[in-house]
Amino acid sequence: MDLISSALPIRLLHALGLAAVAPGVCDIYASGDTPCVAAHSTTRALYSSYRGPLYQVTRGSDDKTVDITPLKVGGVANSRIQDKFCRATTCEISIIYDQSGNQNHLTRAPGGGADIGEYPGGYDILASAVAAPVTVQGHKVYGVFTPQGAGYRCNTPTNVPVGNEAEGIYAVLDGTHYNGECCYDYGNAETTTNDEGKTTMETIYFGGGNEYVDGHEAGPWVMADLEDGLFGSDIRGKVPAQPPLNHRFVMGIVKGANYNLWTIRAGDASAGSLHTAYSGRRPEGYYPMNKKGAVLLGVGGDNSFRGVGTFYEGALTAGYPRDDIEDRVQANIVSAEYGTISSSTGPEIEIGSRVSFDSGFGFVSHNGPNVTLLGNLSTGSVSKASTFIVREGNGDKTCFSFESVVEPGHYLRQANYTIFVDSPDSTRDSPSKNKFEEDSTFCTEPALDGSDGVSLRSWNFPTRYLRTHGKHNSLHIAQHGGAEDWDSVKNFYDETSWAIVESA
Numbered sequence: 001m002d003l004i005s006s007a008l009p010i011r012l013l014h015a016l017g018l019a020a021v022a023p024g025v026c027d028i029y030a031s032g033d034t035p036c037v038a039a040h041s042t043t044r045a046l047y048s049s050y051r052g053p054l055y056q057v058t059r060g061s062d063d064k065t066v067d068i069t070p071l072k073v074g075g076v077a078n079s080r081i082q083d084k085f086c087r088a089t090t091c092e093i094s095i096i097y098d099q100s101g102n103q104n105h106l107t108r109a110p111g112g113g114a115d116i117g118e119y120p121g122g123y124d125i126l127a128s129a130v131a132a133p134v135t136v137q138g139h140k141v142y143g144v145f146t147p148q149g150a151g152y153r154c155n156t157p158t159n160v161p162v163g164n165e166a167e168g169i170y171a172v173l174d175g176t177h178y179n180g181e182c183c184y185d186y187g188n189a190e191t192t193t194n195d196e197g198k199t200t201m202e203t204i205y206f207g208g209g210n211e212y213v214d215g216h217e218a219g220p221w222v223m224a225d226l227e228d229g230l231f232g233s234d235i236r237g238k239v240p241a242q243p244p245l246n247h248r249f250v251m252g253i254v255k256g257a258n259y260n261l262w263t264i265r266a267g268d269a270s271a272g273s274l275h276t277a278y279s280g281r282r283p284e285g286y287y288p289m290n291k292k293g294a295v296l297l298g299v300g301g302d303n304s305f306r307g308v309g310t311f312y313e314g315a316l317t318a319g320y321p322r323d324d325i326e327d328r329v330q331a332n333i334v335s336a337e338y339g340t341i342s343s344s345t346g347p348e349i350e351i352g353s354r355v356s357f358d359s360g361f362g363f364v365s366h367n368g369p370n371v372t373l374l375g376n377l378s379t380g381s382v383s384k385a386s387t388f389i390v391r392e393g394n395g396d397k398t399c400f401s402f403e404s405v406v407e408p409g410h411y412l413r414q415a416n417y418t419i420f421v422d423s424p425d426s427t428r429d430s431p432s433k434n435k436f437e438e439d440s441t442f443c444t445e446p447a448l449d450g451s452d453g454v455s456l457r458s459w460n461f462p463t464r465y466l467r468t469h470g471k472h473n474s475l476h477i478a479q480h481g482g483a484e485d486w487d488s489v490k491n492f493y494d495e496t497s498w499a500i501v502e503s504a
Contacts, residue, residue, distance in 0.1 A: 024046050024049075024074055025315065025332050025333070028328045028329050029317050031325070032324075034320065035317060035319075037316055037318050038100055038154075038160060038295050039314075039316075040297070040311075040313065041313030042077060042142055042143060043077055043142070043143060043313055044136050044336060045075060045099065049074060054096075055068050055077075056093070056097070057082055057085065057086065057091045057092065057129045058091065059089045059091045060090035061088075061089040061090075066085045067097075068081050076137055076139045076141055077139075079139070079140050082129060082130075086130065087446075088447075088448060089448065091128070092126040093128075093144055094108070096144065096297070102157075102158040102159050104154045104158060104160060106295065107153070108123045108125075108152065109124040109193070109305075110123055110124075110155070110193055111303055112193030112301075112303025113302035113303070114300065114303055114304040115305045116303075117151075118483040119483075124150055124299065127144045128462035130142065130345075130462070131443075131463075132312075133341045133343060134312070135337070135339040144297070145174075145177065145310045145462055146184070146297070146298035146310070148306050148308055149305050152297040152299075154295045155191045155294045157293040160294075160316060161293065162293040164289045164291075165258055165291070166256060166257050167188060168253065168320060168321040169187045169204050169253065169254045169315070169316050170251065170253045170314055171206075171313070172269045172314065173249070173312065174248070175250040177308060179207055179306075180219070181207070182306055183205055183225050183299065183300035184205065184307030185201075185296060185297070185299065185300055186203055186297050186298075186314050187201070187204050187225075187296070188202045188293060188295065188316060189201045189301040190292045190294055190301045190302070191293060191294040192292075193294075193301075193303050194301075198227055198285050199286050199290040200227045200290050200291065201291070201300075202256055202289060202291050203224065203225045203301075204222060204223075204224065205224060207219060207307055207309070208220050208221075218244060219244050220244055220250075221239050221245060221277070222245060222250065222264055222277065224254045224262070225300060226282075226286050226289075232264065233280070233283075234278075234283045234284070236283055245266055247270070248338075249268065250267075250269055251274065251330055252265075253266065253326055255320055256320065260282055263278065264276070264279075269330075269333050269334065272334070273327065276323075342398035343398045343399050343443045344399050344445075345443075345444065346446050347452070347453075347454050347500070351400075352389065353390050354405065354503045355387070355388060355390055355502055356387050356500075357456075357498040357500065357501075358498060362375040363375070363386040363501075364412075364466075364498075365386040366385055366404065366420075367385065368407075368421070369410075369420045369422055370420065370421075371420060371474060371475050372474060374386060384405050385406055387503055388404060388405065389403040391403050391411075393441040393442070393443070394411070394436065394438075394440045395438040396441050400443070401440045412440060413440035414464075414477045415428045417478075423436075439460065441459035443456070443457045443462070447497035447498070448465070448492075448497050449496075450493075452499075453497050454497070456498065464482075466498070468495055469485075469486040469488065469491075478495075
């Protein structure tokens with residue numbers, strides 16, 4: 001598809017007699033002589049005239065793909081295409097298309113100097129297509145939820161600023177999904193996927209930055225990853241006195257001029273105006289810049305993929321945007337009316353009810369922290385060990401956590417992909433920010449085998465589902481075709497589908 005022709009000039013639309021629509025984000029940037037050179041969104045078109053694909057999903061059952069397009073020219077994503085295509089199977093986001101016409105599409109990131117992915121060839125994993133549902137202008141759409149190990153990149157860029165050329169970057173992100181590790185980035189980076197030293201990156205970083213930053217308060221913050229350092233000002237590791245960005249939807253901006261000036265701005269993407277967190281000289285050793293022009297999402301320049309986050313839309317511009325242009329961009333984003341929606345889509349489960357999960361071969365049961373399948377639910381001891389109280393999700397209240405009946409205060413949780421029953425004060429190793437809360441949260445989907453049951457998707461690793469598999473008496477969260485032996489595609493949909501048995 002010719003994506004250049006997909007963004008028709010606004011004047012041509014008027015000449016054709018088509019209804020006028022409000023300027024898109026990239027129309028606003030262009031009006032200030034700072035055009036978008038890369039524009040990405042899975043939720044909506046960023047040009048009022050854009051009618052091309054927003055993103056592509058790949059389904060696990062047959063590896064077929066489909067492009068998700070706007071409902072109308074310049075409109076929001078038509079999520080019904082995805083919902084129909086992905087019914088009773090797993091789906092991942094395989095391409096995030098560049099709407100600018102420069103072909104700077106984001107695809108699976110290759111392994112780099114810091115981290116090698118678990119996908120064949122060392123590539124990173126992809127994001128689940130269903131893990132980040134939200135609404136835009138009242139329509140359900142999906143964001144890009146990237147757990148640790150997931151990332152996207154374009155290492156063959158076109159027209160992206162390089163060297164000391166001026167640029168601007170904006171992104172709309174989930175302000176509740178982050179950690180303090182390196183590095184959840186969106187922006188301009190090395191084309192080699194290696195650390196090429198100071199000045200070779202200029203990206204938005206979002207997170208707590210806890211390992212690297214001395215902040216006025218606990219994060220999260222919008223900062224800049226300039227390679228070999230996260231910056232909230234001209235001093236490495238220092239965030240100016242400012243409140244953390246505790247908004248559900250965060251708008252972040254990083255921009256750098258072709259002289260010694262750069263700026264961070266941020267705000268609530270659903271209301272209000274932007275504030276300037278820092279504007280001034282670059283850090284020592286970071287001028288002039290030597291940007292390389294690759295575009296990345298969810299990882300650092302050398303593929304450091306221990307950060308997490310959720311992306312809805314963003315763009316890179318040629319030139320240093322004026323504040324008044326960015327203020328208009330912020331107003332446009334607020335008018336999009338980003339809103340929340342349940343992350344669970346499966347059969348209704350009543351909070352406070354007592355349930356057991358039947359695989360057809362046995363019931364999820366535990367003895368202390370160890371979780372197995374047991375085939376006998378008739379005796380009292382086994383029955384209690386196989387029964388869990390349904391609670392609101394510890395990490396997402398639209399999902400669920402499952403509390404043990406025999407050990408109150410202990411919940412089903414994953415740690416390094418294996419299922420245990422633990423309490424919140426468990427010291428079990430886990431890479432999550434809120435380890436226990438996130439590890440013990442599962443979202444429901446209609447059963448992947450097409451039955452009347454349920455599949456339980458891990459909240460913080462949403463390409464993975466609760467599974468019993470073959471020789472493993474223990475349970476795991478499994479990814480269709482992943483790197484572990486319990487990720488086998490054989491019987492995947494049957495073994496990730498569960499009948500819910502309610503008990504008194």
